[in-house]
Amino acid sequence: MAITTMPDYRIDNGKIGEYIVSSDVGTGSAYTAITYSYYTTASNIVNNTVNQYIYTDNIHGTGGGNSTYTYKIIDRSVITYQPATYYYYSNISNISDIFSVADKKFLFKSKLQQNFMDTRVIKVPRGTPQEEKARELLREMVTSREFKEYLIKGRLTVIGKTNLRYVIRPGHQMVEVFAKDKNGKYRIVERLCLVLKDHNIPPTDSVIMRKLMIEHDEFAFRSLANVYKVADHSEFDQNQIAGLVRQVA
């Protein structure tokens, strides 16, 4: 099996819409086909480029048939496709009709942007199939902007009913709670630890669990979590802190 890495494609200039690419090899006819299995998931789209890692196999035989796949450009930052892995018997020039190849100038600019990002953050690496499945679920629950932030920076910000801001990271990392200080700036006030009992569950499922609980049952979340106080409550906006204390009590 040959492994080919395709050029990076720009997706920022892709036309928004749904593209269906299909081919027909004609049942019963002899054919030479190249099978492409694309591993293009939302998680390897960073900085407006998409990497297509393609595994190719040359197949000779008879038979054939129809094959169709769909690209959906949602908002020029995230692409989904159906089915997850697909094959088609034709050349791949169709992709160029949708996306243009990222030139050196574009890649340099993207890299520069990446270097300016917060260096403390952890980029979420491509995961196992289970982890990818969990990310797909998260993708359904958040906006594309939030999802992109999660993939690039490895964190998701959720605002609770008390207006406290919770920064969630995958796996067993602690949740950071931010509240407004007396100058109106958000500062970390405490760290919370609440994890899934089963350690084999993908890290992104922890993010889903925390997001759902903070948004819909903040009281339960805070009651169950171990709380580690980081700053003196007197330094913060007392309206917000009052909400926090009331919840803990």
Add this chain to the structure above:
Amino acid sequence: MWKTNEEKGNTSMSAITETELESKKKEGNINFKVMGPSGDDRFAWDRRDFDQIKQARDRFYELIKKGYIAFGVNTKGEKHQKMGRFDPDAEEVIFVAPVVGG
């Protein structure tokens, strides 16, 4: 203090009656998404089928008993409200695996 519905004593199978179930039959499929080591396992059931509703109800309370927390999209269109009891009208239910303070 957080209590599961079972601790509160209201997760028995009779929490929703057969009559209620019958009256809540509506068109369409519902998805259960259950967190697990393999990502989320999905179970689809048809709310037009009374047997499937009963099976789904059993599955719901079985998971709650195991410590899962259910969040469903309710009929008002509110996303992922916490569900203390089975609701055949919920559009989709996500079951969060049992949690513990770390």
